[in-house]
Amino acid sequence: MSTLVDQIKQLSSNADAPKYTSKDFATDQDVRWCPGCGDYSILAQAQRIMPDLGIPKHQIVFVSGIGCSSRFPYYMETYGFHSIHGRATAIASGVKLARPDLSVWVVTGDGDGMSIGGNHLIHLLRRNIDVNVLLFNNQIYGLTKGQYSPTSELGKITKSTPHGSIHYTSIPGAFAVGASATFVARTLARDPKHLQSVLKRAAEHMGTSFVEVYQNCNVFNDGAFFQFTEKDTKDDTVVFIEHGKPLIFGKQRDKGIRLNGFTPEVVSLADGKYSANDLLVHNEQDTTLSVILADMTYKSHLPRPVGIFLSIERPSYEAEMARQIEVAIQKRGEGDFSKLLHSGDTWEIS
Amino acid sequence: MSAKHTHNIDEVTIRFAGDSGDGMQLTGTQFTNTTAILGNDLSTLPDYPAEIRAPQGTLFGVSGFQIHFGSTEIHTPGDTCDVLVAMNAAALKVNLHSLIDGGSIIVNTDGFNDKNLKLSGYEANPLRDGSLEKYRVYEVDITKLTTAALQDLNLSSKFVDRSKNFFALGMMYWMYNRPLEPTIAWLGEKFGNKPDIREANIRVLKAGWNFGETTEIFKARYEVAPAKLKPGTYRNITGNQATAWGLMAAAHQAKLDLFLGSYPITPASEILHELSYYKHFRVKTFQAEDEIAGITSAIGASFAGALGTTTTSGPGVALKTEALGLAVMVELPLVVVNVQRGGPSTGLPTKTEQADLLQALYGRNGEAPIPVVAAATPSDCFAAAFEASRIALKYMTPVICLTDGYLGNGSEPWLIPDMNSLPDIAPTFHTNPDNFLPYERDELTLSRPWAIPGTPGLEHRIGGLEKQHRTGNINYEPANHEFMIKMRAEKIERIANDIPLAEVEGDPKGTLLVVGWGGTYGAIKSAVMRHRAAGHSVSQLHLKHLNPFPKNLGEVLSQFKAILVPEINNGQLVKVLRSKYLVPAIGLNKIQGLPFRSVEIELKIEEMLKNY
Numbered sequence: 001m002s003t004l005v006d007q008i009k010q011l012s013s014n015a016d017a018p019k020y021t022s023k024d025f026a027t028d029q030d031v032r033w034c035p036g037c038g039d040y041s042i043l044a045q046a047q048r049i050m051p052d053l054g055i056p057k058h059q060i061v062f063v064s065g066i067g068c069s070s071r072f073p074y075y076m077e078t079y080g081f082h083s084i085h086g087r088a089t090a091i092a093s094g095v096k097l098a099r100p101d102l103s104v105w106v107v108t109g110d111g112d113g114m115s116i117g118g119n120h121l122i123h124l125l126r127r128n129i130d131v132n133v134l135l136f137n138n139q140i141y142g143l144t145k146g147q148y149s150p151t152s153e154l155g156k157i158t159k160s161t162p163h164g165s166i167h168y169t170s171i172p173g174a175f176a177v178g179a180s181a182t183f184v185a186r187t188l189a190r191d192p193k194h195l196q197s198v199l200k201r202a203a204e205h206m207g208t209s210f211v212e213v214y215q216n217c218n219v220f221n222d223g224a225f226f227q228f229t230e231k232d233t234k235d236d237t238v239v240f241i242e243h244g245k246p247l248i249f250g251k252q253r254d255k256g257i258r259l260n261g262f263t264p265e266v267v268s269l270a271d272g273k274y275s276a277n278d279l280l281v282h283n284e285q286d287t288t289l290s291v292i293l294a295d296m297t298y299k300s301h302l303p304r305p306v307g308i309f310l311s312i313e314r315p316s317y318e319a320e321m322a323r324q325i326e327v328a329i330q331k332r333g334e335g336d337f338s339k340l341l342h343s344g345d346t347w348e349i350s
Numbered sequence: 351m352s353a354k355h356t357h358n359i360d361e362v363t364i365r366f367a368g369d370s371g372d373g374m375q376l377t378g379t380q381f382t383n384t385t386a387i388l389g390n391d392l393s394t395l396p397d398y399p400a401e402i403r404a405p406q407g408t409l410f411g412v413s414g415f416q417i418h419f420g421s422t423e424i425h426t427p428g429d430t431c432d433v434l435v436a437m438n439a440a441a442l443k444v445n446l447h448s449l450i451d452g453g454s455i456i457v458n459t460d461g462f463n464d465k466n467l468k469l470s471g472y473e474a475n476p477l478r479d480g481s482l483e484k485y486r487v488y489e490v491d492i493t494k495l496t497t498a499a500l501q502d503l504n505l506s507s508k509f510v511d512r513s514k515n516f517f518a519l520g521m522m523y524w525m526y527n528r529p530l531e532p533t534i535a536w537l538g539e540k541f542g543n544k545p546d547i548r549e550a551n552i553r554v555l556k557a558g559w560n561f562g563e564t565t566e567i568f569k570a571r572y573e574v575a576p577a578k579l580k581p582g583t584y585r586n587i588t589g590n591q592a593t594a595w596g597l598m599a600a601a602h603q604a605k606l607d608l609f610l611g612s613y614p615i616t617p618a619s620e621i622l623h624e625l626s627y628y629k630h631f632r633v634k635t636f637q638a639e640d641e642i643a644g645i646t647s648a649i650g651a652s653f654a655g656a657l658g659t660t661t662t663s664g665p666g667v668a669l670k671t672e673a674l675g676l677a678v679m680v681e682l683p684l685v686v687v688n689v690q691r692g693g694p695s696t697g698l699p700t701k702t703e704q705a706d707l708l709q710a711l712y713g714r715n716g717e718a719p720i721p722v723v724a725a726a727t728p729s730d731c732f733a734a735a736f737e738a739s740r741i742a743l744k745y746m747t748p749v750i751c752l753t754d755g756y757l758g759n760g761s762e763p764w765l766i767p768d769m770n771s772l773p774d775i776a777p778t779f780h781t782n783p784d785n786f787l788p789y790e791r792d793e794l795t796l797s798r799p800w801a802i803p804g805t806p807g808l809e810h811r812i813g814g815l816e817k818q819h820r821t822g823n824i825n826y827e828p829a830n831h832e833f834m835i836k837m838r839a840e841k842i843e844r845i846a847n848d849i850p851l852a853e854v855e856g857d858p859k860g861t862l863l864v865v866g867w868g869g870t871y872g873a874i875k876s877a878v879m880r881h882r883a884a885g886h887s888v889s890q891l892h893l894k895h896l897n898p899f900p901k902n903l904g905e906v907l908s909q910f911k912a913i914l915v916p917e918i919n920n921g922q923l924v925k926v927l928r929s930k931y932l933v934p935a936i937g938l939n940k941i942q943g944l945p946f947r948s949v950e951i952e953l954k955i956e957e958m959l960k961n962y
């Protein structure tokens with residue numbers, strides 16, 4: 001039986017092949033983030049890469065929860081759903097399961113995604129529904145005006161933790177890896193090129209893509225990531241990880257990461273003791289390595305890894321759901337409702 | 351041929367009771383299905399503990415299944431039972447109060463050893479101390495007879511013990527002259543790949559039958575002729591199955607895919623199980639990580655163009671309330687089925703209650719009106735789920751469909767509807783991009799367009815923030831907020847133009863009107879019919895739409911001097927009727943996790959009529 005949705009799909013396939021520019025993805029709504037907010041860069045990079053994806057904008061859905069980041073859908077000229085706190089991942093799951101033909105994106109934050117929405121995020125990741133999750137991490141609650149978040153550092157002084165936070169810090173990448181994610185990345189709002197490349201890879205990945213974006217809240221947590229994003233420090237504090245390449249960093253590219261057992265350590269490439277051949281070589285398909293890389297976060301003696309931690313293939317939930325439906329139809333034939341009503345034990349009264 | 355005398359009777363109520371591991375629910379269900387096929391009208395009441403396998407022999411581990419069947423119309427599972435099958439002392443102790451004086455007790459004597467008696471708090475063996483004098487007691491060592499029937503098969507004693515319920519079933523089939531074939535066919539299907547287990551159970555079933563036939567214990571057997579129901583094709587159906595099918599029928603009629611996001615919870619899980627089976631109908635079921643994901647995934651599916659539904663009970667509804675508010679705000683179709691159970695909190699998970707009405711009507715933050723429909727009988731769950739879906743799709747709104755544990759687990763014969771006779775459901779997706787505004791409203795229904803992702807030129811954003819009229823843009827203006835609150839309320843109110851008028855059963859004018867809703871229908875009907883047969887001025891009105899109410903409800907209520915509202919709660923509908931229509935309605939409230947016995951309502955009516 002042809003459904004109403006089939007007619008919409010037909011309309012969509014009749015529409016002209018898109019030739020967009022980034023402007024086509026801007027809406028008529030005033031952007032209401034604070035001046036200087038890191039969200040502007042993420043919005044701009046998302047709008048910039050969208051034309052390259054080759055997906056008609058009416059086939060794209062952005063879903064968000066609550067928080068500063070969650071205003072994002074209002075500014076994307078696609079279908080959008082600004083929902084309730086923490087539940088964007090669950091709503092997006094429903095969208096994608098009902099309509100695997102759509103390109104579905106979730107925009108969330110460290111509070112929305114890791115705190116109130118932590119449970120849904122775990123289950124989205126393990127089910128591997130083909131949704132792209134962008135988690136804007138600014139290590140603070142912005143919209144509620146500055147309380148500590150799950151990613152705030154230990155000891156953080158905020159309005160709700162005047163004596164310092166005693167809540168141990170969550171690592172989004174480790175959380176995702178622990179939830180059996182198939183694509184886990186970290187990127188920086190202040191590095192547009194890197195951000196663009198990661199967004200494209202996330203879009204291409206079949207299954208849930210989890211992208212943590214370090215984003216500066218210049219009002220409530222200004223400079224939280226400056227050591228990783230500013231010119232004078234970032235070369236020595238960040239290691240950009242790339243598949244198949246050794247982990248080298250430093251202004252002179254004279255330092256590397258070596259594995260000592262399972263423990264990463266910084267070695268010098270300058271004193272002749274170690275060469276690039278001794279270093280850890282990144283492999284996106286190695287789940288064990290992804291655990292080690294994610295765990296490098298918050299270790300002050302190690303540089304902060306940025307890039308794609310993990311990218312592996314596993315059947316998506318919606319593909320498996322479609323397969324079960326097709327198998328059932330092959331076995332039992334397309335369901336006939338009148339037949340169903342009369343199936344099993346029935347009797348006549350005349 | 352049996353030399354025993356066969357009595358013809360109009361109706362009888364049997365209660366099977368035993369340990370929760372004794373298979374009483376299975377026994378009751380088999381007896382029910384066979385009885386349905388014979389053409390009797392019937393009504394059932396499963397009554398089981400929350401514990402899966404409570405400690406053997408204890409009072410709290412007793413599981414019961416009551417069936418009331420007859421050659422006449424049957425409206426309730428029976429106030430009392432005529433026959434009690436008790437597999438042990440605890441089952442006797444827990445259920446004896448529901449047996450009529452002079453009723454029959456069939457006991458498994460093996461369940462009355464010292465340990466059983468002690469666990470059930472009997473100081474002396476009731477089979478020996480004369481305390482059962484006013485009943486007819488049939489003592490059968492079911493355990494021993496089952497063991498004997500299986501002795502050459504080398505089966506474990508655990509298995510033998512588990513199959514003794516089939517012996518009891520066989521005896522009752524003999525006593526009420528029911529065929530064994532339907533159960534034998536069921537065993538064949540159930541244990542198709544385990545022929546030894548199938549054969550053993552069939553052998554025990556037949557042994558039970560033969561015991562009835564040959565032993566001198568039973569002096570008589572009974573014949574219950576088929577009921578004279580409306581002509582047509584019937585099947586037996588439980589409320590939860592009917593709910594599942596009602597949702598499927600609505601999606602089918604609307605040419606939409608059905609999506610169910612749900613989290614397991616007693617007593618609603620069977621709807622999830624049932625729908626999960628129908629993959630070949632392209633039904634998509636999603637066992638979510640929690641109640642919130644159950645409803646929010648359904649909202650996502652509706653946004654994307656499916657009929658999004660979620661099923662739950664008790665505390666599960668509480669968890670869904672924030673998302674219900676979102677569905678009100680974004681004005682998307684959604685059906686929420688609440689199979690009500692005893693509350694508050696975890697409450698009585700396996701027992702029935704009607705205490706979520708006020709929650710359904712008002713239980714959200716902000717002004718968030720939601721249509722509410724309620725099923726009256728197990729098979730009526732089909733119509734209720736279908737109607738909830740119809741309203742949700744036509745008016746772009748979440749709808750709450752109330753059933754309850756009694757309806758969900760209960761069963762009755764159902765006149766199978768002709769698909770062509772079901773009400774029309776014809777939603778359309780908006781496709782025209784010219785001057786598209788997401789919150790432009792239909793003049794008649796006030797519903798907004800359903801513009802789903804994938805439609806060229808209709809890209810737009812929705813969300814939980816207040817909307818500007820027509821454009822749907824975020825808007826915090828004072829006048830707009832008030833306007834939108836009233837607009838959303840009026841949209842729901844206008845549904846009253848699209849639902850049947852309240853129809854009184856009995857005289858439309860008189861002394862007393864008994865107003866009910868939900869699963870109390872049968873008990874009220876039986877009570878009212880008895881009074882009417884005695885010439886009393888009593889009528890019945892059963893509400894299926896609880897928000898909005900039928901347009902003529904106030905007028906109907908005004909035609910009676912007194913109004914009685916029986917409910918399985920502490921007085922909820924009565925509160926609403928009194929506040930909305932300023933009528934002196936009186937509540938009759940029972941909050942014991944059990945349905946009304948019709949006699950309870952009958953006595954209350956009698957008491958009220960004395961004043962007129």
